[in-house]
Amino acid sequence: MARMGLTTQRVTVAAADLADEIGFEGVTVSAVARSFGVRDASLYSHIKNVHDLRARVAVLALAELAERVAAALAGRAGKDALVAFANAYRAYAGEHPGRYAATRLQLEPEVAAASAAGRHAAMTRAILRGYALEEPDQTDAVRLLHSVFHGYVSLEGTGAFLNTPRAADASWSRSLDALDMVLSNWPTAGRDR
Amino acid sequence: MARMGLTTQRVTVAAADLADEIGFEGVTVSAVARSFGVRDASLYSHIKNVHDLRARVAVLALAELAERVAAALAGRAGKDALVAFANAYRAYAGEHPGRYAATRLQLEPEVAAASAAGRHAAMTRAILRGYALEEPDQTDAVRLLHSVFHGYVSLEGTGAFLNTPRAADASWSRSLDALDMVLSNWPTAGRDR
């Protein structure tokens, strides 16, 4: 009958670890309770419900990701910054697939605001300081970057690149070269060719 | 006691429709059975289990998406083709969020092979015929395109672009301009700047 010393924080971390092991969909109240050796009902003193649990994992992952990216970005500029950001992003997703999947959870506005979601966008904008982009080009570029990063990582995660022999790393690297080129020569007009 | 006339095909379509209405996660054996007014167990003559049901929705969606994209691509080349492909892709995802979500399901290799997944890649390559790209650049470009399309649509679907006032359509359009530029001047070396 030793107490397990549960707290919302510990439960959240356990859920996140579980997500990385068995996938985010596998993050269930029962599974987390099992990992602590306690009854399902015992977790409800610490979390509101499954959705709350998953949302907490999402917020945790968002914060961790933001931290990693920020660290990678420190002291860099231009293409260096772009590559560092992108690699940190992809590395996190690769090391923590479950946590990363959690970041795609649809968070309610209040939660999202309180979390590091905004910090993410802020840092993406930081990259762009190296490239001379005004609004609204900057917003467009942020969206493009985020799309590429998320899209690539997401497709890679579901094995979409396994059919072709070409290594995923190589394509990633070339995609970053391409992005650097786009950002350097952002198409100002739009009507041509 | 009128028979419902269920078949695997009808069950799959009903599941797909349900997915578009309430989200792909909501596609459950119970819910589909309910939509037909039959018992849960009755569906098991037509599907193997939930995963089978969801996989069928995924295959259906992949085929529909491939068809839409192929139609849009007919008779176009170069940037026209790129834009038509991209818009067809995004439109499908917008009209059928549940079906689109299903396409991200991890399919077992045999199922994926039998499905239209390969056709998708083939068509992406068709776009690239308008741009002079050799292997392995072509593979890299296909991955980049797919990443942007999927990433954008996915982020848009989870409301990631709602914070900023800039319209999602506008950024999309500019991103396509950017992609056209990248494909036209694909970075051959990689080390510069």
Add this chain to the structure above:
DNA sequence: CGACGATACCTAATAACATTAGGCTAAACC
């Protein structure tokens, strides 16, 4: 130190979903 209140965890109970086994009956096919 012993009482007290807060907190951590438990049992019990209900409900939705997934799945299997076995039965009944409407339809289709000579």
Add this chain to the structure above:
DNA sequence: GGTTTAGCCTAATGTTATTAGGTATCGTCG
């Protein structure tokens, strides 16, 4: 028209989510 097939049902079991209410352990204060 009788038989086979296939479509649907009931019954039963296991997992997960969630609530209500109980017990035990901990820190704290008199």
